[in-house]
Amino acid sequence: MDNEESGLNEKPLEFFTSMSGTGGYCDGQAVIPDGDHYRAYCLCGHWEVEAPTQKEGLRLCRVHTGSVPA
Numbered sequence: 455m456d457n458e459e460s461g462l463n464e465k466p467l468e469f470f471t472s473m474s475g476t477g478g479y480c481d482g483q484a485v486i487p488d489g490d491h492y493r494a495y496c497l498c499g500h501w502e503v504e505a506p507t508q509k510e511g512l513r514l515c516r517v518h519t520g521s522v523p524a
């Protein structure tokens with residue numbers, strides 16, 4: 455047994471792939487710490503936002519890709 459699975463959600467740098475099947479440029483997003491907040495951006499290169507928390511950054515990523523309604 456290892457702890458890899460439980461550690462997945464604790465990494466400060468998190469990439470994930472959109473499952474929405476858009477097939478466009480939004481192949482992945484990242485949320486990175488930036489001072490006292492986080493910065494989220496998309497591989498499409500046309501989207502970057504600041505977020506107060508990593509969780510909010512991830513939510514904004516999903517909104518950006520259309521995975522969840524804004």
Ligand SMILES: [Zn+2]
Binds near residue numbers: 497499500518
């Ligand atoms: Zn994008």
